[in-house]
Amino acid sequence: MQPKCCSGKQGVRELTETADFLRIIAEPNRLKIVCLLREGAKCVCDIWQHLDLAQNLTSHHLKVLKDFGIVSSKQQGSKVIYAINRKVLRKFSNLLNLYLN
Amino acid sequence: MQPKCCSGKQGVRELTETADFLRIIAEPNRLKIVCLLREGAKCVCDIWQHLDLAQNLTSHHLKVLKDFGIVSSKQQGSKVIYAINRKVLRKFSNLLNLYLN
């Protein structure tokens, strides 16, 4: 089943949404964050220390990921814990397979 | 098996390569081209007419895709036929699944 990407409202919308997702995880630091968080939820300081990334930059990338729904966060004391949203990841994994397989 | 993305030369290299691939297909017009070419090989004029994209811009995006190995091309008379390189697509599809599944 190939997606009809270039014709039909549905197809074009799916393709656009997929491209948006790709643009977000195409950034190496963000892909690293995704990879890291798949091992388990982590606070911001753990993330930027692991990745040797500036704190504010890490925060920014996390915001981008969160705005798209790829990660979620919860306050825990003075820390903020970020976690992967596996449902979203799976959704786009499936969409992508339509384009690549 | 999770990729050890943040430690180890191998892991970082794979992640970088994957991000490079993603950056290329994250561009909506290029993703459309990929989608279109999966239906079958096409000449440039067929592609830009289907996508309502300027000829030179189409040519540019095709070059980006070709440089990365995602598509290949062959001259056929006055036309140039572009085709998907399914092997490359599959390779990155598999890599991606490591990060998303």
Next chain:
DNA sequence: ATATCATATCAATCGTTATTGATATAAATT
């Protein structure tokens, strides 16, 4: 109340890349 730690925001800069317009190349047709 103050100091410290963790995180977020903001403005500015810098780099990359998509897009545009013009032009070049090259094959086919007349």
Next chain:
DNA sequence: AATTTATATCAATAACGATTGATATGATAT
């Protein structure tokens, strides 16, 4: 040879997004 058709290249611009430095917010501890 001249024209047309198909494709590629190039320079310039415009848009976008990553990075940086400074600062703000908010929670905890003293």
